[in-house]
Amino acid sequence: MTVAALNVNPPMPQGNVKSMTQSSTASDMIRVSNLTRRYGDFVALDxxxxxxxxxEFVTLLGPSGSGKSTLLNLISGMTQVSEGQIEIDGRDAxxxxxxxRGLGMVFQNYALMPHMTVFDNIAFPLQVRKVAKSEIETRVREVLSLIQLEHVADRKPKQLSGGQQQRISLARCIVYRPPxxxxxxxxxxxxxxxxxDMQLEIKRLHAELGVTIIxxxxxxxxxxxxxxxxxxMRNGRxxxxxxxxxxxxxxxxxxxxDFLGSxxxxxxxxDAASGTLVTGAGKLPYENAAPGAADTGEAVLMVRPESLSMEAKQNWPGIEAEVLDTVVLGGFQRHYLxxxxxxxxxxxxxxxxxxQRPERRxxxxxxxxxxxxxxxxxxPAFKSE
Known part of the structure; x- marks a missing residue:
């Protein structure tokens, strides 16, 4: 089945003139400006x-309370805006x-109706939209083929694995072709x-359908x-x-x-003269600096674990350390020093x-x-998440 066959990019629903007005930012599928959500004195999104x-596939990432779900709920319309503007496909929404709003939504809770078959669960949003029966049959078969679950069409949700249920939840979303x-x-x-496995499945569907995903x-x-x-995201920003x-x-x-990996x-x-950071472990070399890193004289040097080597470099003797432990994680070893x-x-x-593993101590x-x-x-406010 081709992307054209699914036709996932229909015009956004026009609504009424008062609620949906054309703007000059039509090149962006979604644009939010100065978006704020308050709950009393607490600012959830700032x-x-x-x-x-x-x-585009855009991920909102952050710890609990960072504002990522609040932002998504504001875009969906499930939460009301305190200040700011949301534009969808160039229109004020x-x-x-x-x-x-012309959006599809998928959540952790599959929200499949247990008394319905897989086919009927996927067909339900089309029935609500009063799509013709023959068209419903065609679209449901198309998405079942797309997610490679044609063989479970007559089963009930309780007969499916967790991964299969999530794929059915995705199918029910894309069957009505939201952009x-x-x-x-x-x-x-x-x-x-x-x-x-589902990460790969969602990436594949995104590539095949060309939809915008947040x-x-x-x-x-x-x-x-x-x-x-x-x-x-962090603290609503x-x-x-x-x-x-x-x-x-x-x-x-x-x-x-700290949040993006170890x-x-x-x-x-x-030490500007030597191009190093003077620490308790010695003078440490670097070449890359983030904006503002050298403004105060004090700084922090970050090196990813896979960039470290347990041997001296020709132009730098390195630092001495004691082995605390080693763990094997599939195709790599992780040494804690x-x-x-x-x-x-x-x-x-x-x-x-x-x-070979280095010996402890x-x-x-x-x-x-x-x-x-x-x-x-x-x-000064940093603490490891």
Whole structure:
């Protein structure tokens, strides 16, 4: 089945003239400006600006209470705006009802009707929209083929696995052809293997259908694996946004560095003459710096575990550390070390059937290429999530 056959990009419902007015930002499928949501004195979302292009897969990532679900609920219309504007497909949708915004929604709760068959669950939104019976039959068969579950059409939800139920939930969403799909922690109830399988399934559907997806998760690996762009949120604001590689290797803040995967952090003072950070572990080299990192003289150096090596580099003797423990995680080993100044370090290296583990309490030298280190500004409010 082709993308054209599904025709997933119909015009957005016009609604009425008062609620849906054309704007000059039609190149963005979704644009929010100065978006704020208050609950009494508590600000859940604070003056957020965000634009999402047609066909883009954008993930809202952050810890609990960061504002990611609030932002999604404001876009969907399930939560009312305190201040700001929401535009969908170039039209002002700030006060448009949820059912008139032309959106599809998928949640962690599959919300499948237990007394209905898979076919009837998928057909239900079309029946509500009074689509002709022959057209319903065609569309349901198309999406069942797309998610590769034609053989379960006559089963009830309780006869399906968790992964199959989530795929049926997705099918029920895409069957009525929304150009934009909002997903709020849709894989949170699945175990690790099923979750990884469903990540690939959602990426495949996104590629085949070309729809715009806004996806909410607190799972960093999920965000890195699935997204065209990650929007990292903290305390109701956008902390940083960009493609997964930039957020992982070029964080701009301590929070971003720590939240997006494991990181080794060294706190110290900048020695501009030598281009190093002076720390308790020694003078540490770096080449990359985030905006504002060198403004105060104090800074933090971040190096990812996979960038560390347990050997000295030719142009730098490295730092000395003690091996605390080693764990094997599939295709790599993770070594937990303690530098002589007490700094905790994590080194991640590929493994093999014949790989040797360093003995506990043995001494090793740790180093890295200066191009792999990132200088970050200090953050008095920072604490590891």
């Amino acid at each position: 003056s957020v600006d965000l634009a999402v292009k047609e066909g 700030t006060h448009v009802p949820t059912n008139a 934009i799909i909002l997903m709020d922690e849709p894989l949170g109830a699945l175990d690790k293997k099923l979750r990884e 996806y909410v998760t607190h799972d960093q690996e999920e965000a890195l694996a699935m997204s065209d762009r990650i929007v990292l 956008i902390e940083q946004q960009g493609n997964p590689e930039d957020l992982y290797f070029k964080p701009e803040t301590l929070f971003a560095a 990181s080794n952090l060294f706190f110290g003072k900048i 303690r530098a002589d100044d007490g700094t905790q370090l994590t080194v991640q290296v590929p493994t093999s059937p014949n790989a 043995s001494r090793v030298t740790v180093s890295w290429d200066s191009s792999d280190a990132r200088l970050l500004p200090p953050d």
